[in-house]
Amino acid sequence: MESLWTVLPIFAPMKPIYDFSTHLFSTLAKIATGTNSKLGKLVDGRENLFGKLAEFRKNFTAPIAWFHVASLGEYEQARPVIAELKRKMPEYGVVVSFFSPSGFDHVSNKSQSDVDFITYLPIDTPRNAKMFLGILQPALAFFVKYDLWANHILTAKKMKIPLFLISASMRADQIYFKVYGGFFRKILESFAHIFTQNRETIDLLEGVGIGCTTLTGDTRYDRVKxxxxxxxxxxxxxxxxxxxxxxxxxxxxxxxxxxxxxxxxxxxxxxxxxxxxxxxxxxxxxxxxxxxxxxxxxxxxxxxxxxxxxxxxxxxxxxxxxxxxxxxxxxxxxxxxxxxxxxxxxxxxxxxxxxxxxxxxxxxxxxxxxxxxxxxxxxxxxxxxxxxxxxxxxxxxxxxxxxxxxxxGNLGSAAKIIQSVMDQIKKS
Known part of the structure; x- marks a missing residue:
């Protein structure tokens, strides 16, 4: 079976299946529009997403560092990195996108230091990804821990936007490391660099041929301190x-x-x-x-x-x-x-x-x-x-x-990440 995977392009058949599933989810989710359910909030919160984003971008001309988080926990992991970026690279504006309504609602209701705009991430269809990134035009992109959306990441890669994954903590049972996970490994391969919480994650990534990694630890230590x-x-x-x-x-x-x-x-x-x-x-x-x-x-x-x-x-x-x-x-x-x-x-x-x-x-x-x-x-x-x-x-x-x-003993992760990002920007 493994020899078959080396001959057949795994990426080709899996992409249409993934796109079909995101289209189907988007269509079915609209049934919940107007309800007070979590799914209903997920749909209603994204109403006029592109219009709001375009209005922000029209009036904000600075280069953008885009951070995507799943929910509140991942946002807390991103905050020390955002603060360090603003300290070392003050010329950048920061946009944070959320997938979860609970995270978005909690954060958007309060003023957030160092964050210039907060938005939902649109459902991960190819069209949405192109529109979102076409409007936002980020100069840098950061994904936190695990919320990796294929079309947004692959589109950013095509647009030559430097992509970074921070506080990555991966397990051997995840699809990236399965024999049939070629399409999903393409997502990981799109990152210019992956900053990990532990050595085990680096070993897993190197095992599938991904070598642009650095052990920087969990940024949550910086935040909780x-x-x-x-x-x-x-x-x-x-x-x-x-x-x-x-x-x-x-x-x-x-x-x-x-x-x-x-x-x-x-x-x-x-x-x-x-x-x-x-x-x-x-x-x-x-x-x-x-x-x-x-x-x-x-x-x-x-x-x-x-x-x-x-x-x-x-x-x-x-x-x-x-x-x-x-x-x-x-x-x-x-x-x-x-x-x-x-x-x-x-x-x-x-x-x-x-x-x-x-x-x-x-x-x-x-x-x-x-x-x-x-x-x-x-x-x-x-x-x-x-x-x-x-x-x-x-x-x-x-x-x-x-x-x-x-x-x-685990402080300093955010500073290590931003210093590495700055070094990579200078080289490019």
């Missing part, structure tokens, strides 16, 4: 915790709360701050009913209600809440995916999280465990045991020191 150095201040929460040891539960799902609630009910020495993954009042009220101790929502905190458990019922606070924590529990491992454990680690505190279904998708979890600042649990008993172990001052301090060492 920035946040931890300048967290938002919440005087009302400082008053709420009143000097007691705090367990912050970040991005809590039902499975996480099932594990944690028994501990909350039996350990009055802590006070608790719980930030749900989704702000769902019904879910919060259901959890409140299962807690034997007094609990309140953040929206009620100004009513001078004393309580031991605080539920955060708005968004945008979590990354700064860890400043009040002695220990953090990070949710999502039992379900959709582990939330960002680097945020609490940047504050120099240990993190606890559920046993992961797919360990390779979240390499930072295994790294934190090996370093001694991350702890995974499967049951209520295991969670209680870990919390008990961390009561030992020596064990706790060792975990805190490991967290600080892990983060400080």
């Amino acid at each position: 920035q946040i931890s150095q300048h967290p938002k201040s919440f005087p009302e929460i400082k008053s709420f915790v009143a000097g007691k040891p705090v367990l912050v539960v970040g991005s809590a799902w039902e499975e996480d709360m099932d594990l944690i609630l028994p501990f909350i009910n039996t350990h009055s020495e802590y006070c608790y701050i719980v930030a749900p993954h989704d702000i769902n009042v019904q879910a919060i009220e259901k959890w409140q009913k299962r807690i034997v101790r007094k609990s309140i929502k953040y929206s009620e905190i100004g009513k001078n209600q004393s309580a031991d458990v605080l539920f955060i019922d708005n968004i945008g606070m979590l990354s700064s809440l860890y400043q009040y924590a002695r220990i953090a529990y990070i949710g999502g491992a039992f379900g959709k995916g582990l939330h960002n454990i680097l945020e609490p680690l940047a504050y120099g505190i240990p993190v606890v999280f559920g046993n992961l279904q797919k360990v390779t998708k979240f390499p930072e979890a295994e790294i934190s465990k090996n370093q001694g600042c991350g702890f995974s649990v499967s049951t209520e008993k295991e969670f209680e045991e870990i919390m008990g172990e961390l009561e030992d001052p020596e064990v706790y301090q060792k975990a805190c020191s490991s967290a600080e060492k892990l983060v400080s």
Whole structure:
């Protein structure tokens, strides 16, 4: 079979199949227009996309560095690189495109330093890609981690736009590394350079003949360190915790709360701050009913209600809440995916999280465990045991020191990326 693939041009038959699938998705998605579903927002948000982009470009004549991200998490990875680009290459404007409505909505509703324009990426058809890039005319293009859209990347390559992939973290089970993945490898081959999070990604890429790579690490370390150095201040929460040891539960799902609630009910020495993954009042009220101790929502905190458990019922606070924590529990491992454990680690505190279904998708979890600042649990008993172990001052301090060492040892990724990009631009 392998000899057949060396004779037949894989790229030719796969491209029409890919294009057909994107056209079909675009057509079917329009059925959701006007609904409040995620798919409906994805379609409605792209209304007049090209008109808005053309209006921006008409009035903005500086060269453009275009960053594409899937959603909010990838945008956070891009932010240190954007800031470094603006610092070292101030003549460039920055445009950020999103695929996900949740990421776009969250970011576009607030002023973003160093970003000149925020847009959706159009559905990845050949026509859309040509129109988008024809209007935007970027001088540089950056894709973050994994959200790689074939037509936009291949069209940019044809237009001789330098393409860079940053914070790449790849796995052997991805289609790029399969015998039938020739078309998708063409996407990776289009990048002028790929900056990776780990050595394993470089080995995988070199195994399929892609050599323009550099190990620069995960740009999230730069970002979480920035946040931890300048967290938002919440005087009302400082008053709420009143000097007691705090367990912050970040991005809590039902499975996480099932594990944690028994501990909350039996350990009055802590006070608790719980930030749900989704702000769902019904879910919060259901959890409140299962807690034997007094609990309140953040929206009620100004009513001078004393309580031991605080539920955060708005968004945008979590990354700064860890400043009040002695220990953090990070949710999502039992379900959709582990939330960002680097945020609490940047504050120099240990993190606890559920046993992961797919360990390779979240390499930072295994790294934190090996370093001694991350702890995974499967049951209520295991969670209680870990919390008990961390009561030992020596064990706790060792975990805190490991967290600080892990983060400080991985800083500087953004600076390395931009310096490499600048060097490559000078050579071209």
